[in-house]
Amino acid sequence: MGIFDFFKRKKRIALLVDGPNVIRKDVNIDLSVVRKKVSTYGNITTAEVFLDQYASDKLIHAMKIQKFKPVFSKGDVDITMAIRAMEFVFDKNIDMIALMTRDTDYRPVIVKAKELGKDTLVLGTQPGFSVALKNTADYAIVI
Amino acid sequence: MSIIGNCGLFGLNDSKKHIALFVDGPHIITRRSNFDLNLVIKEVSKEGKVKIAKVFLDQYASDKLIEAMTNQGYDALISISDIDVALSVAVMEQLFNPAIGQIAIMTTSRELAPLFERVKKHGRKLILVGASDTLDNQLKAIADDLVVVKHRIRR
Numbered sequence: 622m623g624i625f626d627f628f629k630r631k632k633r634i635a636l637l638v639d640g641p642n643v644i645r646k647d648v649n650i651d652l653s654v655v656r657k658k659v660s661t662y663g664n665i666t667t668a669e670v671f672l673d674q675y676a677s678d679k680l681i682h683a684m685k686i687q688k689f690k691p692v693f694s695k696g697d698v699d700i701t702m703a704i705r706a707m708e709f710v711f712d713k714n715i716d717m718i719a720l721m722t723r724d725t726d727y728r729p730v731i732v733k734a735k736e737l738g739k740d741t742l743v744l745g746t747q748p749g750f751s752v753a754l755k756n757t758a759d760y761a762i763v764i
Numbered sequence: 765m766s767i768i769g770n771c772g773l774f775g776l777n778d779s780k781k782h783i784a785l786f787v788d789g790p791h792i793i794t795r796r797s798n799f800d801l802n803l804v805i806k807e808v809s810k811e812g813k814v815k816i817a818k819v820f821l822d823q824y825a826s827d828k829l830i831e832a833m834t835n836q837g838y839d840a841l842i843s844i845s846d847i848d849v850a851l852s853v854a855v856m857e858q859l860f861n862p863a864i865g866q867i868a869i870m871t872t873s874r875e876l877a878p879l880f881e882r883v884k885k886h887g888r889k890l891i892l893v894g895a896s897d898t899l900d901n902q903l904k905a906i907a908d909d910l911v912v913v914k915h916r917i918r919r
Contacts, residue, residue, distance in 0.1 A: 694878065696874075696875055699849055700878050700879055701878045703852045704852055707852070707853055724845075725844065725845045726845045727849060728849075729853040729854075730849065730853055753844065
């Protein structure tokens with residue numbers, strides 16, 4: 622680390638989680654581990670988890686305890702999450718967009734975020750973590 | 765460059781009338797239903813100047829279709845998966861473009877309702893485009909305006 626690194630501001634990160642895609646009973650995800658891994662890239666200034674109408678009260682409560690703000694969608698969450706991500710892309714107070722999803726559908730968000738100068742990070746689990754997403758984002762983490 | 769032409773004070777800066785038009789290919793261009801997309805641009809142009817016209821297609825779109833779209837004045841954008849997110853990203857980008865005052869979306873898919881609501885929240889005029897018998901009621905209720913175009917139904 623060079624002397625000037627001490628003066629660099631830490632990246633401000635918006636972390637968005639695709640609930641139905643990555644938070645499943647058969648996959649044991651510890652969101653505190655997710656936070657820790659993302660925090661190596663900077664400060665998480667906002668953490669939101671996108672849930673559909675099937676999310677249980679237990680899950681919603683668990684998200685709040687982990688300091689993830691639940692955002693609810695009537696149908697598929699992908700459009701709601703993509704719209705929110707795009708608002709962060711145009712937010713001058715955010716430097717990095719981090720998406721936790723395995724779904725290729727979000728690739729256009731990553732492409733646009735990069736075009737407009739944001740850093741991008743994708744996190745996902747195997748199996749089924751989109752190769753297109755991993756190869757498009759600046760950084761990819763397999764949880 | 766003309767001073768008057770650049771002066772918003774005299775109301776001659778008409779970017780409020782500039783339209784970005786987005787077409788949901790998989791829901792609009794189907795085997796059953798045939799729209800003249802050139803006519804769609806003409807009809808939407810009655811609301812203002814169409815400055816952006818994009819059609820979103822999936823990976824099964826043929827070369828002929830892509831060529832036809834381009835010839836009719838559209839940017840044809842191909843997605844390897846569901847086009848909804850690609851279309852939403854493109855619309856969201858235009859909400860932050862001061863050169864565009866109106867957003868027109870041609871779709872029958874209620875899944876795009878959150879996008880419609882967000883466009884309205886950003887203060888842009890929202891136009892729903894489609895055939896009278898296929899326009900979704902929820903989307904109609906959110907949109908500011910409707911542009912109805914005819915289509916041929918293949919039996």
